Amino acid sequence: MAVITVIAGAGVAISLAVQVFFDRPVPSDDELIAKKAGLTQYRLQEAAKDGSLSDKEIERAAGDDRWSAERGSTGIRIMVAYPHTDTDKACYRFTLAQPLDPRGDVDRERLDRCPGDLAAS
Numbered sequence: 001m002a003v004i005t006v007i008a009g010a011g012v013a014i015s016l017a018v019q020v021f022f023d024r025p026v027p028s029d030d031e032l033i034a035k036k037a038g039l040t041q042y043r044l045q046e047a048a049k050d051g052s053l054s055d056k057e058i059e060r061a062a063g064d065d066r067w068s069a070e071r072g073s074t075g076i077r078i079m080v081a082y083p084h085t086d087t088d089k090a091c092y093r094f095t096l097a098q099p100l101d102p103r104g105d106v107d108r109e110r111l112d113r114c115p116g117d118l119a120a121s
Helices: 002-022 029-048 055-062
Strands: 066-071 075-083 089-097 107-110
Touching: 029 055, 029 075, 029 089, 029 107, 055 066, 055 075
Parallel strands: none
Antiparallel strands: 066 075, 075 089, 089 107
């Protein structure tokens, strides 16, 4: 009898958990874009740990999103445009200080608007 009670209790708990999972709100566009930017930041950090960062590594980090990079003696600035709405984009700037170090530190900043070369579709 105790086994039946435990099984019934587990069934009720699973049923409630499934309902709560499917009742969660749909994430906003801003939240989804922030998550994509976080993934890009992580991928850039991993790629930079060896002390170099190639355009191919930046392309892999940005995925299917448009990007541009500026390399200078003090650092690398990478801008990525993420689709925000049907007609708009949200852009982030990722900055890596030169020389690149094994920690692969990457600063991330959301821009108020996309640079001209990334604003076009």
